[in-house]
Amino acid sequence: MGRIKEILESDIKPKEKQTKLVEAVCQKKIPVKEFVEYFVSASDVDKGSCADAMKHISASNPELLAPHIDTLLEYINYKLPRVKWGVPEAIGNMSKDYPEKTAKAIPYLLKNTTDDKINTTVIKWCAAYALSEIAKNNPETRKRLLPIFEKIIKNEKNNGVKNVYVKALKAIDKKKL
Secondary structure, eight states, X not given: OHHHHHHHTSSSOHHHHHHHHHHHHHTTSSOHHHXXXXXXXXXXXXXXXXXXXXXXXXXXXXXXXXXXXXXXXXXXXXXXXXXXXXXXXXHHHHTTTOHHHHHTTHHHHXXXXXXXXXXXXXXXXXXXXXXHHHHHHOHHHHHHHHHHHHHHHHHOOOHHHHHHHHHHHHHHHHHHO
């Protein structure tokens, strides 16, 4: 945990910290298990930084975080917005390679789609991204998710969030052809 703390406590800019964390984990200078354990026990500020890094790690190396999906599920609805952004994006990024594992996130992600004070536009967008990636990559989830997407499209006020679902429906429709 020394290397993680060293990066997070350094005087560099937050974006640079995130980049260094991603590089260190992807290059196996920091073991993934150690990184996830640190995330779980970290302060809220460090949790946010780690969650942010996770979305980038999962984009390039989804296999690194796949063994820890169950741990990530516990944090999809965490109180801190940065965690509610990063963890769902990581789940969405992993869905192509791990469609069955990421499908377990659906009930947690659905909690982040509702209109309320807690679920900001960014939180709803991140949940939409993860849900749409799960639906695109796991045909078994579509029967359940597509009617939910259609309902959200009708009620969602933010076009950015709405468009994530619209694009997913179009992509799924093309796969059927």
